Amino acid sequence: GFNCGIVGLPNVGKSTLFNALTATASAQAANYPFCTIEPNTGRVAVPDPRMDKLAEIGKSVKIVPTSLEFVDIAGLVRGASRGEGLGNQFLANIRETDAIIHVLRCFEDDDITHVEGGVDPIRDAEIVETELMLADLESLEKRLVQAGKRAKGNDREAQAFVALGEPLAAALRDGKPARTAVPAGQEAAAAKLGLMTTKPVLYVCNVEEASAADGNAFSAKVADKAKAEGAGVVIVSAAIEAELSQLPAEDQREFLEGLGLHESGLDRVIAAGYRLLGLQTYFTVGPKETRAWTITAGTKAPQAAAVIHNDFERGFIACETIAYDDYVAFKGEAGAREAGKLRIEGREYVVRDGDVLLFRFNV
Ligand code: GDP
Numbered sequence: 001g002f003n004c005g006i007v008g009l010p011n012v013g014k015s016t017l018f019n020a021l022t023a024t025a026s027a028q029a030a031n032y033p034f035c036t037i038e039p040n041t042g043r044v045a046v047p048d049p050r051m052d053k054l055a056e057i058g059k060s061v062k063i064v065p066t067s068l069e070f071v072d073i074a075g076l077v078r079g080a081s082r083g084e085g086l087g088n089q090f091l092a093n094i095r096e097t098d099a100i101i102h103v104l105r106c107f108e109d110d111d112i113t114h115v116e117g118g119v120d121p122i123r124d125a126e127i128v129e130t131e132l133m134l135a136d137l138e139s140l141e142k143r144l145v146q147a148g149k150r151a152k153g154n155d156r157e158a159q160a161f162v163a164l165g166e167p168l169a170a171a172l173r174d175g176k177p178a179r180t181a182v183p184a185g186q187e188a189a190a191a192k193l194g195l196m197t198t199k200p201v202l203y204v205c206n207v208e209e210a211s212a213a214d215g216n217a218f219s220a221k222v223a224d225k226a227k228a229e230g231a232g233v234v235i236v237s238a239a240i241e242a243e244l245s246q247l248p249a250e251d252q253r254e255f256l257e258g259l260g261l262h263e264s265g266l267d268r269v270i271a272a273g274y275r276l277l278g279l280q281t282y283f284t285v286g287p288k289e290t291r292a293w294t295i296t297a298g299t300k301a302p303q304a305a306a307v308i309h310n311d312f313e314r315g316f317i318a319c320e321t322i323a324y325d326d327y328v329a330f331k332g333e334a335g336a337r338e339a340g341k342l343r344i345e346g347r348e349y350v351v352r353d354g355d356v357l358l359f360r361f362n363v
Pocket of ligand 1: 008009010011012013014015016017107108109112206207208209237238239240
């Protein structure tokens with residue numbers, strides 16, 4: 001599965017957000033640094049209103065959403081790349097994630113200690129980013145020295161590593177994240193280097209309750225930064241999300257509307273995390289269940305089938321495909337078939353977001 005690591009300085013609201021996300025009390029929120037020591041992992045359903053529509057038309061008795069994993073990573077402080085705080089532990093955990101959700105404190109509260117003094121999300125973001133860049137540079141330089149020796153001996157793999165790694169190291173020495181130096185088309189190769197600053201980033205601005213709908217001056221600055229970097233940004237109030245997660249589902253909508261909100265911040269974080277990872281959804285619809293499945297953009301039909309079961313890929317013959325809009329417009333499979341909207345696609349078909357699929361395969 002895919003996962004997002006939640007990072008940020010201590011006391012910015014990571015655990016509050018993570019707890020709300022998983023609606024468990026496993027990650028203890030408290031007013032002191034380093035309270036989350038082990039990484040906590042939670043699986044959350046990816047909300048998708050299209051499933052309700054499909055289940056209604058397809059008369060499914062059950063809906064099974066797809067899910068995304070979140071890891072609450074212990075608080076990092078200035079100096080983590082030199083082993084300060086929980087530095088090494090933090091860095092090891094973050095290397096294993098697919099994307100970074102960077103929580104920034106954008107709320108004032110004199111009762112909650114700020115490890116760096118006053119509230120300044122841009123400074124905080126730069127502290128965290130600097131630690132990640134320093135750790136990346138150290139790990140990359142070590143490996144470049146080794147690979148450099150082997151490259152002289154005509155080791156092709158080492159030569160490729162040096163060719164890709166050198167410009168990244170140069171960017172890091174220059175104080176820029178490695179992702180800024182990845183050549184077009186080399187993203188997959190760069191991702192395999194195990195660096196942190198090549199991972200996609202989503203900034204989550206944790207604002208006070210009154211600013212949950214529109215953000216505040218702090219979150220506006222973060223939005224500018226995100227835009228300049230091509231990163232994502234979401235505004236949430238972790239305090240509201242914590243309260244919301246304790247309410248029964250039927251009361252949540254009313255609570256949100258009372259605050260001028262249409263959607264929970266967590267739903268927006270989950271959706272943004274999903275987009276950040278380049279993920280897409282296809283559906284299977286039947287009387288037993290309507291189910292969502294996760295693939296990366298560009299996945300072909302046999303590999304999409306493998307998400308359901310490995311045997312589906314091996315024995316893949318074809319897939320019956322109906323686009324979501326057609327499935328809805330023609331009220332299901334029979335109607336779509338009659339309207340000529342059911343296509344038979346083969347091995348080379350690139351599955352599109354929202355496709356309703358039925359695989360034909362040999363067992
Ligand atoms: P972490 O160290 O980043 O995981 O931060 P926590 O989630 O443990 O939060 C630290 C403290 O800030 C706790 O006392 C939280 O209740 C409080 N806190 C978190 N989010 C908010 C918020 O949006 N507003 C206010 N006023 N306090 C918050």
